[in-house]
């Protein structure tokens with residue numbers, strides 16, 4: 001299942017009206033020295049890519065051909081067609097000091113989130129960071145919805161930290177995207 005051109009156009013238009021919460025960039029600055037290399041998963045409209053590339057060497061990616069078309073048009077940079085579940089990226093850009101995503105992992109079921117973290121550990125440098133913003137579930141249940149025809153889950157921090165077995169949790173920051181504590185930024189460090 002993929003996004004249609006219409007859905008992507010609408011998303012890009014709306015996303016530009018909702019700036020990323022400032023706590024996210026503050027956390028990146030806290031944990032990652034400037035000029036570090038960052039792989040962004042699911043760059044989408046490129047809203048975060050545009051900010052991150054001011055201080056970091058960022059490799060953007062997405063698995064959706066429609067979003068990739070928007071990214072190429074907006075930035076005239078190379079963006080990788082990359083699935084967060086497999087992270088099949090060549091050596092050259094990889095390995096990275098950090099992997100970043102904003103509202104991407106919720107499209108993966110829990111087994112796929114686990115698989116993604118195994119792949120993230122593979123393409124991170126020793127001690128590398130994984131910084132992921134997710135929709136936060138208000139109960140221990142994994143909530144499933146349909147967003148634009150794609151599966152969509154919300155997880156607790158426990159779901160994610162258990163799936164990220166090869167990583168140590170450094171910090172979890174709750175923040176509001178639309179409602180109080182509806183979102184969670186997890187900062188994880190690859191275990192050596």
Ligand SMILES: C[S@@+](CC[C@H](N)C(=O)[O-])C[C@H]1O[C@@H](n2cnc3c(N)ncnc32)[C@H](O)[C@@H]1O
Nearest residue numbers: 042043044063064067082083084102103104107
């Ligand atoms: C809600 S949008 C978020 C986009 C962007 N990160 C932002 O903050 O606006 C979800 C993004 O994840 C991408 N995506 C969904 N499933 C993916 C997967 N398995 N691998 C990589 N990207 C995926 C979509 O194509 C889309 O760009």
